Amino acid sequence: MVEYKCLKCKKVIKLEDLGNRVRCPYCSYKILVKLRPKVVKVVRAR
Numbered sequence: 001m002v003e004y005k006c007l008k009c010k011k012v013i014k015l016e017d018l019g020n021r022v023r024c025p026y027c028s029y030k031i032l033v034k035l036r037p038k039v040v041k042v043v044r045a046r
């Protein structure tokens with residue numbers, strides 16, 4: 001899952017929520033930073 005962070009309001013927006021315009025849906029700011037996908041390790045307790 002690709003996520004972006006708005007540099008102005010610091011909210012995280014998913015790529016699917018952006019649609020085809022790269023603009024923050026919360027504050028309409030145009031500069032978004034692509035976040036690195038987190039590597040989630042699943043550790044199973046035995």
Ligand SMILES: [Zn+2]
Binds near residue numbers: 009028029
């Ligand atoms: Zn914003």
